[in-house]
Amino acid sequence: MLMDYKKIQILLEKYWDGKTSLEEEKTLRDYFNSETIDKNLIQYKSLFNFIKKEQKIKINPSFSIDLNKGKVRNLSWKRYLAVACVFLISGFFIWNFNAEKTNHDIAQIGEIENPEEAYQIAKEALYLVSMKLNHGTSKASEKINKVKDINRFIKYKK
Helix, strand or coil, X not given: CHHHHHHHHHHHHHHHHCCCCHHHHHHHHHHHCCCCCCCCCHHHHHHHHHHHHHHHCCCCCCCCCCCCCCCCCCCCHHHHHHHHHHHHHHXXXXXXXXXXXXXXXXXXXXXXXXXXXXXXXXXXXXXXXXXXXXXXXXXXXXXXXXXXXXXXXXXXXX
């Protein structure tokens, strides 16, 4: 019994680290589904009983998923523009609301008299927004490419 306890303890440590093989996990399941479990390990019995019950659940045969049907809709440029405007306006209001709560010494809000200076400030602000949007777009594009790779892998496995 002592040897079983040490062996199971080692297997549990490997299990929690995600380093067990399928055979080792079967050993753990068999141990915790048996009648003789060490009193120090009894707390894990409910977990392995739960796993055993969940493995018996079968998917309804009428259930099916067609991964090829999920198409991305093409939005017109007007919809993109409308969405971008909503985000910019809401972002402005959120930023403005938060700016009122912060220390006013950080940024002085005022009217700019020189049109060239106002144009330059607006140009820099729009450039910053453009850079942030491009960064977000590239991140989204990477994620989409990963999903496409997964879909190709799934199609290949069929």
